[in-house]
Amino acid sequence: MSGSDKTDMRTPLSKVRGHGSAKEGTSHFWEQRLTAFANIPLSLFFMYAVFAMAGKSYNEAMAFIAHPFVAVMLLLFVVSSTYHMKLGMQMVIEDYVSGEKKKILMLMLNIFFSAAVALACIFSILKISFGG
């Protein structure tokens, strides 16, 4: 291991866990990369879905989304992208909003907005899938 002090039994990973300005260690960094990577195929699928639905009637569009594969891919897209955008906006707020009260309020609003968008999409996709 890279530790110079032989009496130190702590691993490098345990030293970074729970640290950083938000006391959450490297999890923000990791989760942002994880969702970013997932978003590449998922958002390409989303674009395909948009074009597949364009010009379709309501019933055809409903049937398209109700297909289990399409529904699951769209749900994955919603979960991954809304979590990714929550992380991204959190970083912007932490960087640019000064003043602790204002910052905490903005961080709360960020979570509320992201959760509301995610749930609105998830509920709707499930409702469509389970038969309108």
Add this chain to the structure above:
Amino acid sequence: MASKKTERPLSPHLFIYKPMLSMTLSVIHRATGMAMYFGTLVVAWWFMSMAMGAEAYEFFAWVMGSWVGMIVLVGFTWVLFHHMFGGIKHFFWDFGKGFELETVEHVAKLAVVVPVCATIIVWAFGLMLTSGGAL
């Protein structure tokens, strides 16, 4: 140190730098991310209108099919590709690759051109498929 208003060195302000492509792209990366943050409202509207019924969906489809809606959708596509290719660039940087000044400059130029091309290709294909009735 009695006074609380100690003169501390300020972090360098963005505006004293001559804008460079890589730096401009960094700003655009955040801007595109924030645009899509609020753009998800359109996505939520899409799914919710379908869940609400034919009338709500047809109104949504009418708005998106109008020229304003088309501009929003084409813009959304470009923003998504721009953010995506910026993100892929960041993956390479995360692994410590591509930091040579010349490479940074080349990749920055690619990061401008590729998303524009990708947007044009996707819309050309998309419009061909939808108007041809292949989908």
